[in-house]
Amino acid sequence: MCLNPPSSIVVVVPPSSSSSSSSSLSLTTTTRGRRRRPSSSSSSPTSLDSTSADVTGVVMGAPGTADLPWSELGFEYRNTKSHLRMVYRDGKWEDAEMVESPYLSVHIGATALHYGQACFEGLKAFAHADGSVYLFRPDENANRINRSASRVMMPEIPVETFVKACNDVVKDNIAYVPPYGSGGALYLRPLLFGSGPRIGLQPSEEYTFLIMVIPVGDYYKGGLAKPVSGLIVDEYDRAAPKGVGSAKVAGNYAADLIPNVEAKKMGYPICLYLDAATHTKVEEFSTSNFIGIDNTNRRYVTPRSPSVLPSVTNKSLQTIARDIGMTVEARDIMVEELDTFDEVIACGTAVVVTPIGSLTRLNAEGGGGASSTYRFTEDVGETTRVLYDRVRSIQNGEVEDVHNWNFKVE
Numbered sequence: 001m002c003l004n005p006p007s008s009i010v011v012v013v014p015p016s017s018s019s020s021s022s023s024s025l026s027l028t029t030t031t032r033g034r035r036r037r038p039s040s041s042s043s044s045p046t047s048l049d050s051t052s053a054d055v056t057g058v059v060m061g062a063p064g065t066a067d068l069p070w071s072e073l074g075f076e077y078r079n080t081k082s083h084l085r086m087v088y089r090d091g092k093w094e095d096a097e098m099v100e101s102p103y104l105s106v107h108i109g110a111t112a113l114h115y116g117q118a119c120f121e122g123l124k125a126f127a128h129a130d131g132s133v134y135l136f137r138p139d140e141n142a143n144r145i146n147r148s149a150s151r152v153m154m155p156e157i158p159v160e161t162f163v164k165a166c167n168d169v170v171k172d173n174i175a176y177v178p179p180y181g182s183g184g185a186l187y188l189r190p191l192l193f194g195s196g197p198r199i200g201l202q203p204s205e206e207y208t209f210l211i212m213v214i215p216v217g218d219y220y221k222g223g224l225a226k227p228v229s230g231l232i233v234d235e236y237d238r239a240a241p242k243g244v245g246s247a248k249v250a251g252n253y254a255a256d257l258i259p260n261v262e263a264k265k266m267g268y269p270i271c272l273y274l275d276a277a278t279h280t281k282v283e284e285f286s287t288s289n290f291i292g293i294d295n296t297n298r299r300y301v302t303p304r305s306p307s308v309l310p311s312v313t314n315k316s317l318q319t320i321a322r323d324i325g326m327t328v329e330a331r332d333i334m335v336e337e338l339d340t341f342d343e344v345i346a347c348g349t350a351v352v353v354t355p356i357g358s359l360t361r362l363n364a365e366g367g368g369g370a371s372s373t374y375r376f377t378e379d380v381g382e383t384t385r386v387l388y389d390r391v392r393s394i395q396n397g398e399v400e401d402v403h404n405w406n407f408k409v410e
Helices: 111-115 138-151 159-172 250-254 258-267 312-323 334-340 382-395
Strands: 009-012 028-031 034-036 083-089 096-099 119-121 125-129 135-137 185-194 205-215 228-233 270-274 282-285 291-293 299-303 327-331 345-350 350-361 371-375 406-408
Touching: 009 083, 028 327, 034 258, 083 159, 096 159, 096 228, 096 312, 111 185, 111 250, 119 138, 119 250, 125 159, 135 159, 135 382, 138 159, 138 312, 159 185, 159 205, 159 406, 228 258, 270 312, 282 299, 291 312, 312 327, 312 334, 312 345, 312 382, 345 382, 350 382
Parallel strands: 009 028, 009 096, 228 270, 228 350, 299 327
Antiparallel strands: 028 034, 083 096, 083 205, 119 185, 125 135, 125 185, 135 406, 185 205, 270 282, 291 299, 291 345, 345 350, 350 371
């Protein structure tokens, strides 16, 4: 079910003076006791232009003005100015607010804590050469968080509300958007969770939606890294058949903690999971989709499985692959077929692509010891580099955005 969007955004920056709630349809801003009322407007789910409401009541500043070592940023948490918060209660979404404190006060009986009723997203905003800032495909993340929410019985967020929330939180934290040329981006982490108390197993009656933002650097300093070695996992499963593997729910990632740590101790920085029912088909990496590249036949092959999380990055790369004349195949991939690929890629929001140099299967079912190692390129493959360069050029505004993936922040 798609619920009506809240009528306004309320920005709260403590300490603030006391204020009463407003039923006005205009956006209300409270900034250290100063109250402003910009004119109300609506925003389109596919466009963010001058009709987007002004979240701060002032002209948007320039990206990259925060005092940070932009060239040294990694992929780790940093405090920023604010996060966006919006609550669902009594059957509707209330007005959103910007909050400076990174801490939450959550009920001890919240369903997210007891029953894992929580899902999240990940997307980025990029500064372009002219100083403008763009979100990359936020509408796709809106659709995905709604699919995840429905799977664990949480209310959906209207696409236009989600996109506008992303716009507004980036605008409020514009100084933390890494400048063009730094290789970095502002990472957005939308989170939706059951915040109301329940003791029995049933959905919450209250939900909280947040978007926190973090400036992150280029995952690969100086360009794509050399291919890494991956471990094919047999002793653990990422997701059960007909379970929640296709949803970006919080608990899915906890299941990967033990195998991920164990793999790294053995010298494998990334894990590849197989289908839980038969352990004969490739599913996905720990936090990334699987892509196999057959350069001879110009094929881009990726698993199609109800327990694999649909990736916005994978979807984008598939489009680019078609643009450059490749055939895209989404289908079952048997483990033995790994031998047919010239290049293997793990793709996701954080890194875009991770080149895989080899995949090793230890103690495979029915055998002992090192069952097999599948080897690919020792250096970054040609197709991997083309796909990476093309999507990064689109994100950075360096080539024409022919598919209209970039949403301008205003």
